Amino acid sequence: MQAIQPHIDAVMGFQVAGTNVGLKRDGTPDFALFVSEGDCTAAAVFTTNHVKAAPVVVDMEHMETHRQRIRAVVANSKNANACTGEEGISVARQTAQAVADALACEPQQVLVLSTGVIGVLLDVERMKLGVQQGVPILGDDWATAAQGIMTTDLVSKLASVSVTLPNGATFQVAGVAKGSGMIAPNMATMLSVMVTDVVLPADALQMVLNTVNQKTFNSIVVDGDMSTNDTVLLLANGASGCQLQTADELAQFEQALYAVCRKLAQDIVRDGEGATKFITLNVKGCETDENARHIAHAIATSALVKTAFFGADANWGRIIAAAGRAGVPFSPDRSRLTIEGGELEHPTPSAVTIFAQGKPTAYSEADATAIMQQPSITIWLEGGLGTGQAQVWTCDFSYDYVRINGDYRT
Amino acid sequence: MQAIQPHIDAVMGFQVAGTNVGLKRDGTPDFALFVSEGDCTAAAVFTTNHVKAAPVVVDMEHMETHRQRIRAVVANSKNANACTGEEGISVARQTAQAVADALACEPQQVLVLSTGVIGVLLDVERMKLGVQQGVPILGDDWATAAQGIMTTDLVSKLASVSVTLPNGATFQVAGVAKGSGMIAPNMATMLSVMVTDVVLPADALQMVLNTVNQKTFNSIVVDGDMSTNDTVLLLANGASGCQLQTADELAQFEQALYAVCRKLAQDIVRDGEGATKFITLNVKGCETDENARHIAHAIATSALVKTAFFGADANWGRIIAAAGRAGVPFSPDRSRLTIEGGELEHPTPSAVTIFAQGKPTAYSEADATAIMQQPSITIWLEGGLGTGQAQVWTCDFSYDYVRINGDYRT
Numbered sequence: 001m002q003a004i005q006p007h008i009d010a011v012m013g014f015q016v017a018g019t020n021v022g023l024k025r026d027g028t029p030d031f032a033l034f035v036s037e038g039d040c041t042a043a044a045v046f047t048t049n050h051v052k053a054a055p056v057v058v059d060m061e062h063m064e065t066h067r068q069r070i071r072a073v074v075a076n077s078k079n080a081n082a083c084t085g086e087e088g089i090s091v092a093r094q095t096a097q098a099v100a101d102a103l104a105c106e107p108q109q110v111l112v113l114s115t116g117v118i119g120v121l122l123d124v125e126r127m128k129l130g131v132q133q134g135v136p137i138l139g140d141d142w143a144t145a146a147q148g149i150m151t152t153d154l155v156s157k158l159a160s161v162s163v164t165l166p167n168g169a170t171f172q173v174a175g176v177a178k179g180s181g182m183i184a185p186n187m188a189t190m191l192s193v194m195v196t197d198v199v200l201p202a203d204a205l206q207m208v209l210n211t212v213n214q215k216t217f218n219s220i221v222v223d224g225d226m227s228t229n230d231t232v233l234l235l236a237n238g239a240s241g242c243q244l245q246t247a248d249e250l251a252q253f254e255q256a257l258y259a260v261c262r263k264l265a266q267d268i269v270r271d272g273e274g275a276t277k278f279i280t281l282n283v284k285g286c287e288t289d290e291n292a293r294h295i296a297h298a299i300a301t302s303a304l305v306k307t308a309f310f311g312a313d314a315n316w317g318r319i320i321a322a323a324g325r326a327g328v329p330f331s332p333d334r335s336r337l338t339i340e341g342g343e344l345e346h347p348t349p350s351a352v353t354i355f356a357q358g359k360p361t362a363y364s365e366a367d368a369t370a371i372m373q374q375p376s377i378t379i380w381l382e383g384g385l386g387t388g389q390a391q392v393w394t395c396d397f398s399y400d401y402v403r404i405n406g407d408y409r410t
Numbered sequence: 411m412q413a414i415q416p417h418i419d420a421v422m423g424f425q426v427a428g429t430n431v432g433l434k435r436d437g438t439p440d441f442a443l444f445v446s447e448g449d450c451t452a453a454a455v456f457t458t459n460h461v462k463a464a465p466v467v468v469d470m471e472h473m474e475t476h477r478q479r480i481r482a483v484v485a486n487s488k489n490a491n492a493c494t495g496e497e498g499i500s501v502a503r504q505t506a507q508a509v510a511d512a513l514a515c516e517p518q519q520v521l522v523l524s525t526g527v528i529g530v531l532l533d534v535e536r537m538k539l540g541v542q543q544g545v546p547i548l549g550d551d552w553a554t555a556a557q558g559i560m561t562t563d564l565v566s567k568l569a570s571v572s573v574t575l576p577n578g579a580t581f582q583v584a585g586v587a588k589g590s591g592m593i594a595p596n597m598a599t600m601l602s603v604m605v606t607d608v609v610l611p612a613d614a615l616q617m618v619l620n621t622v623n624q625k626t627f628n629s630i631v632v633d634g635d636m637s638t639n640d641t642v643l644l645l646a647n648g649a650s651g652c653q654l655q656t657a658d659e660l661a662q663f664e665q666a667l668y669a670v671c672r673k674l675a676q677d678i679v680r681d682g683e684g685a686t687k688f689i690t691l692n693v694k695g696c697e698t699d700e701n702a703r704h705i706a707h708a709i710a711t712s713a714l715v716k717t718a719f720f721g722a723d724a725n726w727g728r729i730i731a732a733a734g735r736a737g738v739p740f741s742p743d744r745s746r747l748t749i750e751g752g753e754l755e756h757p758t759p760s761a762v763t764i765f766a767q768g769k770p771t772a773y774s775e776a777d778a779t780a781i782m783q784q785p786s787i788t789i790w791l792e793g794g795l796g797t798g799q800a801q802v803w804t805c806d807f808s809y810d811y812v813r814i815n816g817d818y819r820t
Contacts (some may be wrong), residue, residue: 051734083730083742085769099565118727119770228731269750303713303807304815311816317528320493325749332461332493359495360529397713399809405714406721 001163001252004259008142008160008174012197013037013239017134018144021126023078023116031130032075032148033105034193035138040235042111043206045213047230053082055112058092066108070235073193074099075113075149076130077178081122082114082228088121096125102135113191115151115178115229139236146176149191150389152404153178154271158244159263164258165249171198171242173256175234177217177267190231192217192264197240198253208254209234216261220269221300221394240246269393274400277309279393280343280378283323286388286403295381296392298326306397310378314339316354319340323381333358334384341374351380411573411662414669418552418570418584420605423447423649428554429546431536433488433526441540442485442558444603445513445548449479450645452521453616457640463492465522466639468502476518477612480645483603484509485523485559486540487588491532492524492638498531505537512545516594523601525561525588525639556586559601562814563588564681569673573666575659581608581652581744583666585644587627589678602627602642602674607650608663614654618664619644627669631710632806679803684810687719688786690753691802693733695793700736702800705791708736709802716807719787724749724778726764733791743768744794751784761790 011281014036018029044063046056062070074095082090096110103110146156160174175194185205200208209232217232234257244250270278281300286292299305308315323330335358340351352371354363356371371377424446428439454473456466472480484505491498506520513520524532556566570584585604610618619642626643644667653772654660680688691710696702709715712732718725726747733740745768762781764773781787 049731049734050736050740051730080727081767083727083769085767087741087769118725118731119765226736228727303811307812307815310812313816315528317490317493317638320461321459321528324458324459324638330460333495355493355529357495359493359497397812399812401713402717402720402807402809402812405717406723 001256001259004263005160006158006192007261008158010140010368011061011160011172011174011195013237013346014195015138015140015147016142017137017139018141018146018148019130019133019137020191021076021133023076023158029144029148030077030132032145033099033131033134033138034073034145034195036071036235036237038237038241039071039109040237040238041200041202041205042067042070043202043209043234045121045209045232047227051083051228053080053087053114054092055081055114055282056231058096059231061099061113061128062096062108062111066106069109069320070111071103071105071109072099073111073113073233073235074127074131076122076278077149077151078116078128079120079122080114080116080118080229081120081151081258084121088329091122091124091127093126098128098131102131104263111219111233113149113193113231115149115191118228120366136306142176143276149176149178151178152273155386157264157267157271159260161256161259163252165242169240171240172196173260175260176266177268189267190217190227191231193299194234194257194260196236197238197242198236199238199241200236200253204250205234205236208250208257212254212258212261216258216265219248219390221297221392224294259365269395272395272405274398275395276398277396278343278376279309279395281392281394282380282389283383284380284389285383285385287386288388289390290388292390295323295326295330295383296330296390298322300392300394309372310398312369314354314365314372319379319381320355329385331385336382336384338380339368339371340372340378341376342378344378347380376385411571411666411669414673415570416568416673418568420550421570421582421584421605423647424605425548425550426552426555428556428558429540429543429549431486431540431543432768433486436553439554439558440573441539441544442555442777443509443544443548444555444605444644446481446482446647448647448649449481450647451610451612451615452477452480453612453619454803455642457637459638461493461638463524463639464494464498464502465491465524466641467499468506469521469641472506472518472521479519480521481513481515481519482509483521483523483643483645484541485601485603486532486537488526489530489532490524490526490528490639493529494531501532501534501537501580504534508538512541521643523559523603523641525559527603528638528792535548550585550729552586553727557754559586559588561588562683564607567674567677567681569670571669573662575652575662579650579652580594581650583670585670585674587674587678600627600637600640600678602789604644604667604670606644606646607648607652608646609648609651610646610654614660615644616648618660618667622664622668622671623722626668626675629630629800629802630675631707631802637742638641658781659804668732672757676803679805682805684808685805687806688717688753689806690788691804692788692790692799693793694790694799695740695795695797697796698798699800700798702725702798704738705733705736705740706800706802708732713807719782719806720808722779722782724764724775724782729789729791730765739795740793741795746792746794748790749778749781751781751786752788753786754788757790
């Protein structure tokens with residue numbers, strides 16, 4: 001596998017476009033098309049929120065019947081088309097129909113994504129305009145397409161990677177994503193469209209996506225809220241002709257998809273609303289992975305922990321207190337909490353253990369504060385109860401989060 | 411029952427004191443004593459956090475063996491004596507012993523409360539100093555005692571009420587409490603000491619406290635975090651001689667306790683860290699009360715909902731989205747969301763229904779914004795699935811919450 005790239009040059013057999021249809025008043029892209037020349041197998045993960053936006057409802061139907069031959073994804077920002085009743089469903093269907101008409105395929109071969117404000121009817125004429133404007137300019141401009149799905153994101157999020165198998169066959173995995181509020185794990189999180197030119201049946205594609213999604217998009221927390229629109233899509237058009245026949249080849253594809261999803265997921269956290277710090281939480285030594293996830297989630301969503309990170313205060317008591325209220329077994333007497341600056345897989349000699357055996361160690365407060373002042377911080381919490389573990393990426397909670405969300409609609 | 415009072419004049423057979431022992435550097439009270447002349451029956455609710463502070467561990471032991479004859483409560487602020495290992499337990503025990511020595515009772519007849527920063531050893535000499543200073547000044551100065559347990563609270567919280575039974579017997583219920591961060595329902599929340607001069611066995615007292623606590627202290631949310639120290643204590647010394655013998659008399663006591671707890675719980679929310687608005691959330695029409703509580707809690711802890719309240723933005727989509735991710739059945743198509751300014755039990759003609767049957771109504775945005783600009787707002791969310799209901803009191807999420815918690819330790 002080559003190094004992961006923060007851009008997408010071209011993916012065989014896929015064309016994209018981004019354009020403005022008047023949803024964003026500043027004229028920047030608010031609409032995107034992702035089109036495959038031929039039929040794709042597709043995998044998807046959707047929000048588990050009981051309140052599902054119209055495009056999610058429609059996509060679930062389309063995936064049910066047509067996941068072996070998806071052709072396109074159409075997306076808009078600034079309007080979530082959520083809580084818009086039957087009219088909203090109709091708008092999503094008409095949008096798919098407009099794309100299908102332009103591509104001469106069935107509407108069920110088109111998936112629809114929306115993101116933005118909830119409860120405002122999406123003007124279908126704008127979506128039709130987007131199709132009209134977008135189809136003629138379909139090409140390799142992934143950067144503009146990625147902008148088309150941005151809402152409060154400050155930067156666009158793209159990732160791509162190429163893999164050459166031992167037999168010489170080459171394939172690509174590439175994707176775009178958007179954050180950056182209403183982000184929490186244990187669900188399909190935010191919007192992401194990923195594409196690959198590999199040959200893979202829809203069921204296998206879905207299995208790989210489920211595995212990778214759990215470790216990446218489902219392992220990020222910005223604010224603990226879950227959107228009505230969260231969707232991760234993965235299309236495989238087989239254009240490379242590259243078949244994945246051995247377990248090893250499939251593992252290489254999974255690795256490539258993991259690299260892309262991890263990059264996009266971490267980008268979402270880095271660009272979290274108001275975020276000033278990137279935090280990697282490693283919870284280990286729990287009875288089960290599930291328990292470790294609960295503890296990591298409790299810590300990552302704690303407003304007290306997040307504001308302490310913002311204040312560069314090594315207030316480890318809040319981390320331990322959050323772990324204790326996660327609703328799963330946790331023993332402070334067996335626990336050990338270690339922090340270090342940077343993004344690390346394992347602690348190095350400069351790591352500082354601040355809590356062990358039920359009480360603070362004789363750590364230097366100056367060392368701990370120096371770590372907390374760094375832009376990236378890694379935390380290890382060892383529970384001493386088993387081998388279950390989880391990794392979660394999160395950010396701090398700043399004045400800007402309050403500012404951004406105190407006047408998002410207005 | 412007379413009207414609830416925001417102060418405590420005197421409660422027969424109880425004496426209190428507040429003093430400074432050097433934990434608060436500005437000389438304001440940081441230590442409090444609550445002493446009964448005779449033995450009390452006692453009831454208690456403790457944090458369900460797996461990480462329990464030393465005083466909670468010690469109190470649970472004392473309640474196990476001595477809940478029929480508790481004599482005193484000793485409390486300090488600025489230091490939670492949590493995550494302090496065996497030494498912390500020893501400090502809590504020595505504190506109880508110091509009070510017992512002064513009152514000539516057993517240490518197990520003393521309950522200990524601490525609140526403040528986690529993980530710093532509490533200096534037992536300061537606690538002994540508090541006993542030394544406090545015992546000679548025991549009296550009716552509840553206002554100073556209430557100050558002794560304040561941390562980031564801006565105002566002290568006191569409530570009292572008198573009840574005269576049809577047979578002419580009179581009793582009192584009074585209490586103090588402190589908030590104002592790490593507050594969430596579904597647990598024993600924050601610190602509160604309540605006293606009554608009624609005659610009631612410990613088991614009956616505990617039953618009444620459990621019922622009332624669930625509807626009051628367990629129904630408030632400031633930030634969704636759960637403390638290691640949350641404790642609610644209720645002591646009954648029987649000094650009034652007032653026996654509660656009929657179901658109706660017991661109900662009058664429960665009503666009085668509810669009035670005191672409700673007042674203190676609401677005071678905690680009003681004084682929530684950085685709070686600018688008081689929000690009453692009524693969730694109705696769920697399959698069970700439990701489900702309604704889950705939905706109310708999801709809304710009350712949502713950072714997106716809370717920042718929208720701060721911004722006076724009637725962003726109802728965030729409320730519906732939070733309800734949808736509560737993990738219990740919720741149907742947007744059957745739901746109805748109504749808002750109104752003020753603290754109300756039922757909507758009046760000036761209430762505005764903004765969402766019904768899966769989509770926004772034709773409400774006036776100006777009306778909704780006018781409601782959101784009020785200091786108190788009541789929300790009704792009708793689920794259309796059953797008769798389960800819950801009421802939760804919460805506050806908004808402001809710049810000041812971030813400021814207060816970004817530099818709490820320093």
